[in-house]
Amino acid sequence: MKLKIIPTKSSLQTSQPLMLLEVPTAQLTQNNSTISLHVLHEISPLIPNSDHFQHAMPPWAPSSYSLWPPTITKSQNLQHHHAFRIPAFLFEVLMRCYSSWVNSGQVAQDLVKDMTDTWISLKSSKNIKRCFDGKREWFVRLDQMSPKDSALIPGPTRSIKDVVRKLASGMKAYGVLHREADEAKVQKKEMVMHVMVNAWNASMSRGFKFRALVAPAAAQGVVLGLDAGKYDPEDFCLVAISKYRWLKPFTLPDGLTTQQVADMVQDGAHRVLLDITRSADNSLGREVHEMLIKSKFTVNVSLQ
Template identity: 40%
Template sequence: MMKLKLLVIPASWIAEDNAAVQASQETANPLSRSQRFNTKKHTQAEIEEAIPDSNVQHANPPWMPYSYTLWHSLIAKSQGLATSHVLKMPSVLCDDLMLLHCSWLRSGRFPSYLLNPLVEDLKSSRTGRKLMSLLDGKQRWFIRLDQMSPKDSPLGGDRPSTTIQEVITKIASSMRAYGNLQWATQAEERPWGENRANVQLILNPWNDKMDPAREFRVFVPPPPFGAQRKRWRLPYHFDVVLQDDGSVQLVELNPFGAMSGCGACLFNWIIDARMLYGLEDAGFAIVLDEPM
């Protein structure tokens, strides 16, 4: 029987890891990811060396089964949302947002000749008319796309959105959101007869109690070789947030695996591979300013 072990990680270790990655950006061979914590997008060779067992299949997992909108009802119920909205983004808007993102990367700003027409075109669409009734400058919303939220946007990506222009500029200045838009144009996982996957914009009421510092990531590895799951056959991980009353709320589901684009948080997909893949005792990791 497997046991659960507590892993206490000093905050200084996280800071040192982040500093090392930041310093590498100024070298001739910059690192694109953390070297100890929250790693992702490993190669097949890396994970096969860590877990050579041929019974474990290593591949870049699909996104569709973990799409936020597929689990939206469950997430909304878990969070007790009184209202929530899912809107299909017009394909032309997605293309324009990708162009706007390229402009942002070049200049760090949004030229008015690109931004203003995009805002007006969106307002004239069916999706835009719905958005105008929600983004009235008063109501506060948490926004995200099916795969990612634009929380990495330097234009308030981690703050509530109240206007259409805020939504556009946050998405267009986010590498995470750009990855979602790009995936939609290239995805093999697309509706039958469509030349791209749909991109959905989700608006949930902003909740000040959704504290990232109290979020936990739970890893559900592949089943042991020969075992069968009757209802769900894919490995996955899900995020939950701890509330003041001790309850937890579901945040999202994501693909599992070292080759996925999903970070391992306080673990490393390669160093901690046997633990994360369920081959050794599980670990419960927390960060403290000072170790116990």
């Protein structure tokens, strides 16, 4: 099925269209912010509850980024990537760093030093200092929080102190950390904080990034069998693709038409979706399979 191109309200006020790409059968309601708004009473007639599917909040975290590093590194052909764990006992120190930023707009140097000195002194953190040598540039992510969500370090990260400043100056990081803390308390387990680190790719631009929505496969009657992974990737359907920076005009890459861009994005989204389902087949457990089938999710596609 071909995507059609629907200009949003703001694109009518510019010479270069801001695009919302979606399948012809989707129903849209637009509010004054020019973003598509779907509410339950609109969705239910198209995707009704059934024996296999119920509309509900998904049980997993908004990003669950730590599940997908192998898939991401393969998809982006990354040569250098790492995963570091922040010890649970440093949670309170990191929260003091956050409070310092909220109160002053900066993170107090003594707090940053306390946090970094303790972190890199641990045996389990021996590779962190080698990674953050002050020269190489890294993309640092804490689940839902990406570099752009940091007020102090919105771009690449070069040092471990910058990692602390990045995490301490992001509202999303605060939310992620407290969600992990609350979950650990309820489940009576140790808090887990994973920082994912990939080589910085300067050629990636949010201006050429798109977000694709995948409908819940369970709504089509798909049921996970006794053996995890026994489902067809075709069971997962792309229902909409939107421009990531939907408030900004979209400038076409040189030599491409809007329809060519739409076709490239759709093809890329299908390939990313195939990578995800293959990864689930090969390495993830039944719980993740069930969440993929029962919950809608989004994937990001970047034109390069």
